[in-house]
Amino acid sequence: MSSMTMERSMWSIDSRTIVYAAIGAALYGVLALFSVVIPGSNNVSVRPAFAIVPFFGYAFGPIVGLFTGLVGNAIVDQLSGYGLLTAWNWHIANGLVGLLAGLFAATSIARLGGNKIIGSAVVAALAVAIGFLFVFTDMVVFGNDFNTALSGSYLWVLVPNLIASVILVPILVLAWEPLKESLGR
Amino acid sequence: MISTPRYLGRGSWLGRRDPRVPLLVGVLAAATVIQIWDIRIVAVLFILGQLYYRTAGIPFRLVRKQWAFAIVFVSILVLVNTILTGGEIGDYDRSDLHVLFHLPLIGTPISAESLSYGATQLLRFLTFITIGFPIAYAIAPSDLGPALARLRIPEKFAFGVDLTYRFIPSLAADLQETIDAQRVRGYEWDKGKGGPIARVRRTVPLIVPLTMNAIVGAEDTIDAMDLRGFGTGRRTWLRELRYDRDDRLLVGIALGIFAAITVLSVAGLTKLWVFPPLLAAAGG
Numbered sequence: 001m002s003s004m005t006m007e008r009s010m011w012s013i014d015s016r017t018i019v020y021a022a023i024g025a026a027l028y029g030v031l032a033l034f035s036v037v038i039p040g041s042n043n044v045s046v047r048p049a050f051a052i053v054p055f056f057g058y059a060f061g062p063i064v065g066l067f068t069g070l071v072g073n074a075i076v077d078q079l080s081g082y083g084l085l086t087a088w089n090w091h092i093a094n095g096l097v098g099l100l101a102g103l104f105a106a107t108s109i110a111r112l113g114g115n116k117i118i119g120s121a122v123v124a125a126l127a128v129a130i131g132f133l134f135v136f137t138d139m140v141v142f143g144n145d146f147n148t149a150l151s152g153s154y155l156w157v158l159v160p161n162l163i164a165s166v167i168l169v170p171i172l173v174l175a176w177e178p179l180k181e182s183l184g185r
Numbered sequence: 186m187i188s189t190p191r192y193l194g195r196g197s198w199l200g201r202r203d204p205r206v207p208l209l210v211g212v213l214a215a216a217t218v219i220q221i222w223d224i225r226i227v228a229v230l231f232i233l234g235q236l237y238y239r240t241a242g243i244p245f246r247l248v249r250k251q252w253a254f255a256i257v258f259v260s261i262l263v264l265v266n267t268i269l270t271g272g273e274i275g276d277y278d279r280s281d282l283h284v285l286f287h288l289p290l291i292g293t294p295i296s297a298e299s300l301s302y303g304a305t306q307l308l309r310f311l312t313f314i315t316i317g318f319p320i321a322y323a324i325a326p327s328d329l330g331p332a333l334a335r336l337r338i339p340e341k342f343a344f345g346v347d348l349t350y351r352f353i354p355s356l357a358a359d360l361q362e363t364i365d366a367q368r369v370r371g372y373e374w375d376k377g378k379g380g381p382i383a384r385v386r387r388t389v390p391l392i393v394p395l396t397m398n399a400i401v402g403a404e405d406t407i408d409a410m411d412l413r414g415f416g417t418g419r420r421t422w423l424r425e426l427r428y429d430r431d432d433r434l435l436v437g438i439a440l441g442i443f444a445a446i447t448v449l450s451v452a453g454l455t456k457l458w459v460f461p462p463l464l465a466a467a468g469g
Contacts, residue, residue: 013341013416014415015410015415015416016407018344018345018348018415019348019403019406020403021349022346023403025345026349026352026353026399027395027399029349029353030189030353030356030357030360031360031388031391031392031395034374034388046385049392051392055396071345071346071349078190078320078321079190079251080254080255080258081253081255081314081318081321082254082255083255083313083316083317083320083321084211085211085212085214085215085313085320086215086310086313141219142306143222143306145274148266148273152265152266160381163381163382163385167382167386168389168392171389171393172392172393172396175397176397179401183401
């Protein structure tokens with residue numbers, strides 16, 4: 001976890017939390033337009049920009065991560081035409097990924113392997129795998145059966161987002177660490 | 186390629202409404218449609234949704250791509266969900282299904298129930314999307330923050346949403362600048378071969394500089410907010426919101442429909458309606 005947690009609680013909501021959260025959501029919204037629908041899947045997109053969600057959770061805490069995923073995904077759906085409320089449960093799933101990344105970053109999981117590359121990759125992977133379990137609510141929202149929710153929603157969102165997160169989050173963390181020092185965070 | 190929020194419903198009847206109205210109508214519509222599996226009722230709501238959409242005055246030529254994306258997206262979603270996933274339908278037992286034929290090669294049974302379910306699902310999605318467009322295009326982006334705050338959403342969350350919408354245009358411009366700068370160096374993110382991993386790796390020269398620049402730039406905003414004492418007291422908003430008669434009427438209608446559908450749903454009258462011709466074709 002970043003050094004700022006020594007001075008601030010990870011649950012505090014101040015100007016820093018709000019600005020980083022808004023930046024994260026806006027970045028996700030802007031960058032997520034680089035997406036490719038997997039042919040033959042449940043129309044789930046590979047969004048490299050998804051890595052922004054676990055990264056902001058990892059770097060700035062669970063509140064920032066939650067907001068980045070929740071509001072960022074809502075903006076993406078709105079700008080694409082899919083609609084703000086069509087799949088509202090997926091916004092929550094995205095938010096949970098950011099929240100969990102922030103929580104795991106404060107534990108020994110983030111220090112696995114003795115370096116931040118492996119630690120951040122494991123944090124991101126765990127957050128994605130657990131956070132997206134929320135898409136099983138498709139069974140309530142869309143009336144899907146368990147098999148459809150598992151194969152058509154969970155697995156198809158898990159695989160591309162795991163790929164994006166495990167590759168990009170460590171790179172973003174490596175770029176952020178020296179910046180964090182120079183900014184005095 | 187890069188989209189930013191657009192206020193296309195400016196001056197329309199819905200655009201002149203209190204910005205809380207499209208949000209409330211959207212939430213109520215979502216809570217209403219989610220309860221219905223009878224396509225006849227969904228069709229009525231879809232028509233009402235289209236009438237509501239028309240009051241937003243959104244020029245079709247400016248949202249043609251969004252409509253095309255949404256229709257293709259939900260069509261594939263419905264196709265995969267209802268036809269290619271073993272032909273299972275909600276509470277129905279397999280033995281109760283009226284099978285019309287089996288898909289070649291994969292052998293999935295296509296029944297009167299699965300086709301009716303698919304058609305209903307598609308219309309449900311289109312209703313959601315119809316109601317969602319005015320939220321995206323008939324609310325001024327600068328009104329979202331005050332609207333959420335006045336809807337009793339925690340004011341820091343509302344301010345965060347407001348700030349997000351303010352950041353998007355400048356970040357989109359920064360992204361375009363980054364793309365252009367990388368292109369000068371011979372980089373094309375959408376060119377080149379490879380699968381998903383290669384595509385992810387090709388976005389690194391865009392995502393990393395844009396993200397780091399945004400974080401460094403955020404410091405100025407944080408300092409400005411701190412200097413103005415952000416969070417030290419209750420926040421007020423420059424934009425004042427007040428419901429008028431039309432606003433109350435619209436929210437009242439949406440609330441009335443929600444209540445009526447909830448009663449019908451509790452009474453078990455909104456369950457899947459199977460097309461009679463399909464049942465007849467299946468010998469049912």
